[in-house]
Amino acid sequence: MYDDRLEIESPGRFPNIVTADNISYTRFSRNKTISRVMTEFEWVRELNEGVKKIYSDMAEAGLPAPEYIETPNTVKLILRNNIDTRTVYGNKASGDAGNEALNDAERIIIEIIRKFPQASQKEIAEKAEFSRSKVQRTMKNLVEKKVIYREGARKNGVWRVTGQQ
Numbered sequence: 001m002y003d004d005r006l007e008i009e010s011p012g013r014f015p016n017i018v019t020a021d022n023i024s025y026t027r028f029s030r031n032k033t034i035s036r037v038m039t040e041f042e043w044v045r046e047l048n049e050g051v052k053k054i055y056s057d058m059a060e061a062g063l064p065a066p067e068y069i070e071t072p073n074t075v076k077l078i079l080r081n082n083i084d085t086r087t088v089y090g091n092k093a094s095g096d097a098g099n100e101a102l103n104d105a106e107r108i109i110i111e112i113i114r115k116f117p118q119a120s121q122k123e124i125a126e127k128a129e130f131s132r133s134k135v136q137r138t139m140k141n142l143v144e145k146k147v148i149y150r151e152g153a154r155k156n157g158v159w160r161v162t163g164q165q
Contacts, residue, residue: 005078007077009074014075024065054079058079060130105128105130106142109128113159117160124139
């Protein structure tokens, strides 16, 4: 564990058809019996569930995608964080009166609003590839920070960016 990343190294190589490039969507079980038993006991719902969860959680947190590195004898997973954002929020929590920085998710949502001001939260979630709840939380924060606001009715209104970022 490092300040800016978490590294997990596992002995062995990727199984069969799985590579660092396709691990997010390729499913393969080394041991079909163990896989079947784990599914039957409802310990897992599907193959590759953990990998998909890692990718979605990292994206939802506005962090870089997981990095997989395969060597002749191991596979290393690197999960990077954004220490600069954490430091800004840490300073804010400790009473630093500096400007509130926007995180990656906030910046992504602002760009979508600029391009598609009429977009619903559902459409913004789809475009950003975030969960609906993440979009709702992030947009609520942006409204509270007075970075965005809603103009007009819920159905026919549009989102506006104030320029206070």
